[in-house]
Amino acid sequence: MRWIWIDRFEEFVPGRRATAIKSVSLAEEYLHDHVPGFPIMPASLLIEGMAQTAGILVGQARQFSEKVILAKIRRAKFYQLVGPGRQVRFKAIIDQLSDAAASTTGQIYCDGELVGEVDLVFSHIDQNLSGLDFPQENFVFTEQFMSLLKLYQGAGAERVRL
Amino acid sequence: MATPTREEILEKVQQTLVDALSVEADEVTENATLTGDLGAESIDFLDIVFRLEKAFNIKIPQEELIPRDILSNAEYVQNRKLNAAGLEALKKAMPHADLSAFEHDPDIDKISDVFTVGTIVNFVQSKLAAQG
Amino acid sequence: MKFVLVDRIGELESGRRIVAYKALSLAEEYLADHFPAFPVLPGVLMLEALVQASAFLAREALSFAPALVLLKEARNVTYKSFVVPGQVLRIESICRRCDTAESEFCASGQVDGREIVRATLTLRHLNLADVDPALADIDQKNRNHWRTLFDRLHAGRLAGTAAAPGA
Numbered sequence: 001m002r003w004i005w006i007d008r009f010e011e012f013v014p015g016r017r018a019t020a021i022k023s024v025s026l027a028e029e030y031l032h033d034h035v036p037g038f039p040i041m042p043a044s045l046l047i048e049g050m051a052q053t054a055g056i057l058v059g060q061a062r063q064f065s066e067k068v069i070l071a072k073i074r075r076a077k078f079y080q081l082v083g084p085g086r087q088v089r090f091k092a093i094i095d096q097l098s099d100a101a102a103s104t105t106g107q108i109y110c111d112g113e114l115v116g117e118v119d120l121v122f123s124h125i126d127q128n129l130s131g132l133d134f135p136q137e138n139f140v141f142t143e144q145f146m147s148l149l150k151l152y153q154g155a156g157a158e159r160v161r162l
Numbered sequence: 163m164a165t166p167t168r169e170e171i172l173e174k175v176q177q178t179l180v181d182a183l184s185v186e187a188d189e190v191t192e193n194a195t196l197t198g199d200l201g202a203e204s205i206d207f208l209d210i211v212f213r214l215e216k217a218f219n220i221k222i223p224q225e226e227l228i229p230r231d232i233l234s235n236a237e238y239v240q241n242r243k244l245n246a247a248g249l250e251a252l253k254k255a256m257p258h259a260d261l262s263a264f265e266h267d268p269d270i271d272k273i274s275d276v277f278t279v280g281t282i283v284n285f286v287q288s289k290l291a292a293q294g
Numbered sequence: 295m296k297f298v299l300v301d302r303i304g305e306l307e308s309g310r311r312i313v314a315y316k317a318l319s320l321a322e323e324y325l326a327d328h329f330p331a332f333p334v335l336p337g338v339l340m341l342e343a344l345v346q347a348s349a350f351l352a353r354e355a356l357s358f359a360p361a362l363v364l365l366k367e368a369r370n371v372t373y374k375s376f377v378v379p380g381q382v383l384r385i386e387s388i389c390r391r392c393d394t395a396e397s398e399f400c401a402s403g404q405v406d407g408r409e410i411v412r413a414t415l416t417l418r419h420l421n422l423a424d425v426d427p428a429l430a431d432i433d434q435k436n437r438n439h440w441r442t443l444f445d446r447l448h449a450g451r452l453a454g455t456a457a458a459p460g461a
Contacts, residue, residue, distance in 0.1 A: 002324065003325075036432075042365075077367045081364075
């Protein structure tokens with residue numbers, strides 16, 4: 001299983017907000033366990049879709065100089081189930097941003113209906129005396145994530161492209 | 163806008179901590195320590211700072227709450243403990259905190275333990291007063 | 295990848311508390327992306343492990359009556375450190391409330407006695423037949439599936455294996 005939970009950015013306003021979309025397909029293995037006979041995308045993976053959307057938004061706001069790690073899910077609430085053949089839309093907004101951390105709010109939609117709300121706190125782990133061991137280089141913003149921004153075609157794309 | 167009373171600040175701080183730490187309101191007494199009694203982690207401090215900034219419309223630079231520059235200054239720290247000069251500097255930089263217990267074991271990794279609910283209220287009160 | 299985030303159930307106090315374990319192996323393919331230079335268990339999979347352990351606690355308390363047990367709300371899920379391959383995440387979930395339709399938990403995960411993650415969880419319990427009676431067979435399939443998996447994970451017993459002599 002690849003660890004990429006968004007397929008494409010639909011909107012990207014640097015430092016402000018981003019919208020990413022993900023198509024849900026029966027080709028994805030986890031759907032065959034969750035749950036038998038009734039495939040639905042797990043809430044935890046919907047949270048990850050939001051975390052990747054918001055994390056790239058936060059990272060880009062600091063030109064990817066920080067290691068942006070999901071530190072806290074303030075609240076994740078779910079209202080609808082999402083099945084295969086659907087397109088999920090993750091809308092993330094930067095709420096607060098400092099040297100040490102960032103907070104985001106977000107909504108998840110499917111076919112125009114609100115599926116969930118996810119509010120997150122990210123830590124810039126180089127700036128926090130957390131006593132954790134991690135590599136010096138920025139291991140967070142992988143080729144896979146950067147490629148999503150490289151391929152962004154929407155409004156303001158020229159500002160986002162690296 | 164009139165400056166809130168200490169009581170009003172305490173109420174808002176209590177609600178902030180209940181929301182951020184999933185604790186019950188009656189646990190959030192003035193003397194409760196954030197780390198010891200309320201179970202706050204370092205990431206919770208980042209979350210709490212954001213929430214306080216919003217709730218009180220103030221900016222809280224990291225060094226004002228916890229002066230990391232003093233804690234990482236080689237002149238003040240030996241074996242990860244503050245010396246006498248370091249403690250003096252810390253007291254000046256953290257007038258909102260009661261450092262009497264910390265003085266017995268000034269371990270720089272335990273600085274977060276000095277924060278009680280009251281400490282936060284004092285800090286917010288002084289920020290609001292400075293804003294005028 | 296099998297979406298099973300609990301490898302073993304250790305202790306169970308019916309309706310009150312469950313202790314379960316998730317081992318992390320470099321063989322888990324998603325680690326190649328998270329991250330190439332620093333493979334660690336994704337935070338949302340730690341959350342999923344807490345959810346799955348709590349769901350087993352709810353199911354057992356309700357005699358596996360609900361077909362689906364899903365996360366409705368997670369609050370203050372706090373990540374304190376990383377879980378790296380070779381480590382085992384020990385999950386403990388305490389049930390605060392368990393009704394027919396919903397249950398609530400305080401759950402945490404530790405590695406070598408050090409807390410890695412904690413969360414407040416609300417799960418919702420569903421039977422598809424309540425919305426569409428035609429799906430009753432899917433409900434029954436799920437009840438059997440989760441009960442069998444629970445037995446397998448609890449004390450490492452294979453479902454249907456005869457008890458050891460003298461047990």
